[in-house]
Amino acid sequence: MTDTNGVEGLDRDRLVWMWTQMVRVREFEERVKRTFEEHPGVIRGHTHLADGAEASIVGSLATLRPGDQLMTTYRCHGYPLVLGTSPKAMMAEIYGKAAGLCGGYGGSMHLTDVSRGFLGTSGIVGQGIPQATGAAYAAQIRRQGQVVLCFFGDGATKQGAFHESLNIASLWKLPIVYVLENNNYNVVTRVEQEDANAAAGEPLAVKARAHSMPGVTVDGGDPLAVYGEVGAAVARARDGGGPTLVESKVYRLSAHGNSIAPPGVPLHFPEHEAITTFGATEEYEAAKRGDPVPRFRAKLVTDTTLSPAEADRITEAARTEMQEAVEFGLESELPKPEDAVKYVYA
Amino acid sequence: MTDTNGVEGLDRDRLVWMWTQMVRVREFEERVKRTFEEHPGVIRGHTHLADGAEASIVGSLATLRPGDQLMTTYRCHGYPLVLGTSPKAMMAEIYGKAAGLCGGYGGSMHLTDVSRGFLGTSGIVGQGIPQATGAAYAAQIRRQGQVVLCFFGDGATKQGAFHESLNIASLWKLPIVYVLENNNYNVVTRVEQEDANAAAGEPLAVKARAHSMPGVTVDGGDPLAVYGEVGAAVARARDGGGPTLVESKVYRLSAHGNSIAPPGVPLHFPEHEAITTFGATEEYEAAKRGDPVPRFRAKLVTDTTLSPAEADRITEAARTEMQEAVEFGLESELPKPEDAVKYVYA
Amino acid sequence: MARELPYIAAINEAIRLEMQRDESVLYFGQNIATTKNDPFLQEFGSDRVRVTPISETAEIGMGIGAALAGYRPVVELYMAEFMLVGMDQVVNEAPRFRYMTGGQVRVPLVMKAGYGFTAGWAGQHTGSIYGMFMGVPGLKVALPATPADAKGLMATAIRDDNPVCYFQHYLLLLDHGEVPEGEYLVPFGQAAVRRAGTDVTIVGTGWTVGRALAAAERLAGEGVSAEVIDPRTLEPLDTATILESVAKTGHLVLVDQATLHASASAVIAAEVADAGFSYLKAPIRQVTALDATIPYSRPMEEYVLPNEDKIVAAVHQVLGSAPVAAT
Amino acid sequence: MARELPYIAAINEAIRLEMQRDESVLYFGQNIATTKNDPFLQEFGSDRVRVTPISETAEIGMGIGAALAGYRPVVELYMAEFMLVGMDQVVNEAPRFRYMTGGQVRVPLVMKAGYGFTAGWAGQHTGSIYGMFMGVPGLKVALPATPADAKGLMATAIRDDNPVCYFQHYLLLLDHGEVPEGEYLVPFGQAAVRRAGTDVTIVGTGWTVGRALAAAERLAGEGVSAEVIDPRTLEPLDTATILESVAKTGHLVLVDQATLHASASAVIAAEVADAGFSYLKAPIRQVTALDATIPYSRPMEEYVLPNEDKIVAAVHQVLGSAPVAAT
Numbered sequence A, B: 001m002t003d004t005n006g007v008e009g010l011d012r013d014r015l016v017w018m019w020t021q022m023v024r025v026r027e028f029e030e031r032v033k034r035t036f037e038e039h040p041g042v043i044r045g046h047t048h049l050a051d052g053a054e055a056s057i058v059g060s061l062a063t064l065r066p067g068d069q070l071m072t073t074y075r076c077h078g079y080p081l082v083l084g085t086s087p088k089a090m091m092a093e094i095y096g097k098a099a100g101l102c103g104g105y106g107g108s109m110h111l112t113d114v115s116r117g118f119l120g121t122s123g124i125v126g127q128g129i130p131q132a133t134g135a136a137y138a139a140q141i142r143r144q145g146q147v148v149l150c151f152f153g154d155g156a157t158k159q160g161a162f163h164e165s166l167n168i169a170s171l172w173k174l175p176i177v178y179v180l181e182n183n184n185y186n187v188v189t190r191v192e193q194e195d196a197n198a199a200a201g202e203p204l205a206v207k208a209r210a211h212s213m214p215g216v217t218v219d220g221g222d223p224l225a226v227y228g229e230v231g232a233a234v235a236r237a238r239d240g241g242g243p244t245l246v247e248s249k250v251y252r253l254s255a256h257g258n259s260i261a262p263p264g265v266p267l268h269f270p271e272h273e274a275i276t277t278f279g280a281t282e283e284y285e286a287a288k289r290g291d292p293v294p295r296f297r298a299k300l301v302t303d304t305t306l307s308p309a310e311a312d313r314i315t316e317a318a319r320t321e322m323q324e325a326v327e328f329g330l331e332s333e334l335p336k337p338e339d340a341v342k343y344v345y346a
Numbered sequence C, D: 001m002a003r004e005l006p007y008i009a010a011i012n013e014a015i016r017l018e019m020q021r022d023e024s025v026l027y028f029g030q031n032i033a034t035t036k037n038d039p040f041l042q043e044f045g046s047d048r049v050r051v052t053p054i055s056e057t058a059e060i061g062m063g064i065g066a067a068l069a070g071y072r073p074v075v076e077l078y079m080a081e082f083m084l085v086g087m088d089q090v091v092n093e094a095p096r097f098r099y100m101t102g103g104q105v106r107v108p109l110v111m112k113a114g115y116g117f118t119a120g121w122a123g124q125h126t127g128s129i130y131g132m133f134m135g136v137p138g139l140k141v142a143l144p145a146t147p148a149d150a151k152g153l154m155a156t157a158i159r160d161d162n163p164v165c166y167f168q169h170y171l172l173l174l175d176h177g178e179v180p181e182g183e184y185l186v187p188f189g190q191a192a193v194r195r196a197g198t199d200v201t202i203v204g205t206g207w208t209v210g211r212a213l214a215a216a217e218r219l220a221g222e223g224v225s226a227e228v229i230d231p232r233t234l235e236p237l238d239t240a241t242i243l244e245s246v247a248k249t250g251h252l253v254l255v256d257q258a259t260l261h262a263s264a265s266a267v268i269a270a271e272v273a274d275a276g277f278s279y280l281k282a283p284i285r286q287v288t289a290l291d292a293t294i295p296y297s298r299p300m301e302e303y304v305l306p307n308e309d310k311i312v313a314a315v316h317q318v319l320g321s322a323p324v325a326a327t
């Protein structure tokens, strides 16, 4: 058994914790997805899942200290689970219940847990990036060594907001790490269809060059690799060394989101666009074979950090936990209609 | 006398033409500036001059063929003069007269001459860049070998619109050349105060890297150097090789624009911000010593392309021409008030 | 019997017919035509049909540039809120070029986006923000409420020489209705009287037209005859048809999915309170969304939206209060 | 005698006093504090006062983020139109965070910008676009018309826990007026009656308040007593004060620098046409900018703007037409 796996500061407990979080995210998302079939009508609007990005999320968040902060996109279920937010409150939110994390006001796209440093999400592509940058400005002048993580997708790098923010962060040496989750797709558009770097065979991390900022690309399927790169960037940011762009290459294992339809038409979760749109079944199958959750389990089992039995127990516990979240969500009450006019103004 | 000065395709006449155009731009701008003192109240709103950028403008536009197009910012007086637009119509526009290039609707910031391929300007920083990119898309699919030049300032590269456009142009291999006139200032902000590249001592042309696009930096005080770089980029664009970012380093020799004041307070043209804001008199004096108009004259005279007497005649002719423009502008009629509701809809 | 089509298919039919008719019509935007199987791509080729990156500022700006250069782009923007990231292009660039150049250029550009998706899409994807585009000189705004209008207004938008915001309603996408075949144009600035009536005028747009019609049906059961008007375009706005109706009914109820102060109904109310004042027998009542961001959860979402009950109640109020105004 | 200050100095005084009072207040934006001599920089240091690049989307977005993280940023945006390039942040982000998180957060953010610079600044820099920010739940809008209000509304804006658009008027920047020293707060949602009168109510905002007062003065010479009201904030909007006045005068003229369909006056007219209908003795008339982009040349610019003649004429119309409504 290796205590650190070559990544500084990760002992056995932490490694097991990392895999546990990955499993918890996966099990949560599986149940969100299944809700569309098993409880039609309970989830409304648009829901985006993090399955496939677990290693990247956990590897990133494992680098944080209490007091650090983050902001994300609409694809936001993974982060709070790792931060310790109650999956019951999260599922209840996704089900639109009063006991939800945001009281049923926000839903799937806007899970936020300020008490754990998760300041919020934007459903508008790229627009959370300057917001996280502003939080990093606050962290800089508060001088308590806080760091901000900013998560967004490959598509978001095509929004001007991305570049405007990186320029300022670099210029002001803000304590922020930009984690670009490159999952190769913006809905049904492949990254090389919309990104000049990708079309030229370059990594998206080269965009950092435009802002005299370090940019790195990492295998987002490997939580330790992510931990290493994001951790180095976090350490530099904490030391006043400024921001970093970390491109984390992931593959989302579900479709972009559930089907989009007017009320009355039942919503469902379609197959991945690689298959439905591009007929690239083999691409998808390969991604499935590289699924980061079993992959990291295999690694931990192989190097005897984790026994198969313990792994099974962890999985089982996550299943139970998330099933309870589903039940909690289903049984919770809907909000009172007239509460809709609360929280408009502070 | 050298026929080409090392730059392909420039014979003596063309070189003299280039210097002539530089002088014409300078003389025009001088008179615009003087109008604030000599004819107070005639120019309203905000006026931005091109003095200092003449070599860059002429070197760039000399690369164009009939049918090519361009778009610019509010700092737009130089380009149409070189394209052959009547200075009388331009001055009348700046004076708000009915005989103005745009009938008095647009004023100094919006000089446009569609008949010469000058499609328009935006007064909103960076917003003309996607527009020029759209014109380049039109040129690409029209398949007549047209190229579009897109002019903007160093400050504009901090607008998201800049990056969004460059990505698409690179991805689609659009026939466009982005000419970034880096004059070191955004009003009273120095480029290293707002730009991460400049702060890191890098040229702004490195921004092109973010879009897998060639980026070059050129001495914008030397029309032949500009002609060479923009010309190479135009040739590549015309051949389907895609866009280029050309950073042309210039120094504006006047303040950003005239003073900003409510009606009733007379407007004037202040001294350059290097002096008024930063007390960097020597910086400004050095720029004056490097003034591209006498500099190119000296070069042409030294290599005997131009005789001093001919240079004087050219200058005199430009003065007369621009003085006539002033007089035309002053004598022209104001528009009819009720014409204000024309041209709202096509 | 005439052919029926869903609203969404009617829109696509209009684009397709206009692209067949006029080679200068382009169609581009996010997440369209990303494979060779795309029917637009197959029929019109990749010069005229292109997927763009998620770059609304550039997309709309490029639409303007291509329009200045002689083309007629239709930019697919999916949701009206996404236009906000490129809002300067929409309201401070596209509609100003012609004017600022003294009439030298035209900007024939269709900005096509959905709106009003109050089906659990929560705070940022459900807006009814057409009000922001009203009163922008040079800009036109179309809000089709039926499949036929969806087709006819799109065709007109594409042929218009000005920038047009074409806002389709997300809740109507699958609504079926008769749609004329072949060339079909619905003129801008001509309201449709969706139901004739004599006691009260109800004006709605988009999805609220259906709510107003349902309310009118219910009111008919009570013996109240409501006239329902759909302006179809907000710019130009056909106030004449509304005034004519109010001249007849003396009562006006306006239904709007936007909040009160962001609504098109406020603009209409203000017009009628001027030019139609002498016709009015009672206050003008607006039935709008409540002043809240759209919440995710269904009971709260329903609570903030206009509905038939609220419309019927408003009609009762204006009819009941008529004697007050007469004193 | 109380101290006089120009409008612009009053704004700066408010920011300075609030920054002294509360360390969490930040001030950043373009082209401010670029040298050590800047008074804000000297007094408050570069943590709290910073020049930003020309990146409105990032500037406003960063304001939101800093607000979420506990600060109270004032973002200097210069001209309201420049907010259009970051419009999503203004209307679809800042005002929605609190609501979408079920009240977990607050976004105390002041977006400060000038507007209405109809002094030859032509088509893209002269807009009166406050209407776009009305009816956005969660957002407040202040439009100071006097130096005192410029100070008092800014102080209130900075202390408000919600995003506030603070729009100063470019034509008023050098107007002098009495400004209280020290702490001075003007509450939001409280209109000011600028002149008392009995025959007609005139409502204006910003620069048009002065035009309305001048018209009222002229009308007084004719024996017409006009009450002039300045709402001071558009959100919240003090309709009560306007209704009270109309209850007294029976006549309403609204003056707005925006075009008719983009005006705040349409919103006010609609409110009065409902809640104040029974008070009205005549049509509600709006005096707004004509439906054109603002032209550069002076005669055309003057032509499209509201002015005293137009206001006086509108008052004549509503007073003259009063008997019609009484039949």
Ligand SMILES: Cc1ncc(C[n+]2csc(CCOP(=O)(O)OP(=O)(O)O)c2C)c(N)n1
Residues within 6 Å of the ligand: A075, A123, A124, A125, A126, A152, A153, A154, A155, A156, A157, A183, A185, A186, A187, A256, C030, C054, C056, C078, C082, C085
């Ligand atoms: C400004 C804007 N444009 C378009 C959309 C619609 N949209 C929602 S998610 C999405 C794809 C984003 O792709 P990416 O950034 O790669 O994130 P991913 O969903 O792959 O995690 C798009 C286009 C939006 N929400 N906002």
Ligand SMILES: Cc1ncc(C[n+]2csc(CCOP(=O)(O)OP(=O)(O)O)c2C)c(N)n1
Residues within 6 Å of the ligand: B075, B123, B124, B125, B152, B153, B154, B155, B156, B157, B183, B185, B186, B187, B256, D030, D054, D056, D078, D082, D085
């Ligand atoms: C979006 C936007 N923000 C701010 C302004 C105000 N403004 C006008 S010109 C200018 C400076 C632009 O600098 P640069 O791009 O370097 O061009 P230069 O004036 O130096 O030629 C600024 C900030 C504007 N017009 N548009």
Ligand SMILES: [Mg+2]
Residues within 6 Å of the ligand: A153, A154, A155, A181, A182, A183, A184, A185, A186, A187
């Ligand atoms: Mg993606």
Ligand SMILES: [Mg+2]
Residues within 6 Å of the ligand: B153, B154, B155, B181, B182, B183, B184, B185, B186, B187
């Ligand atoms: Mg500059």
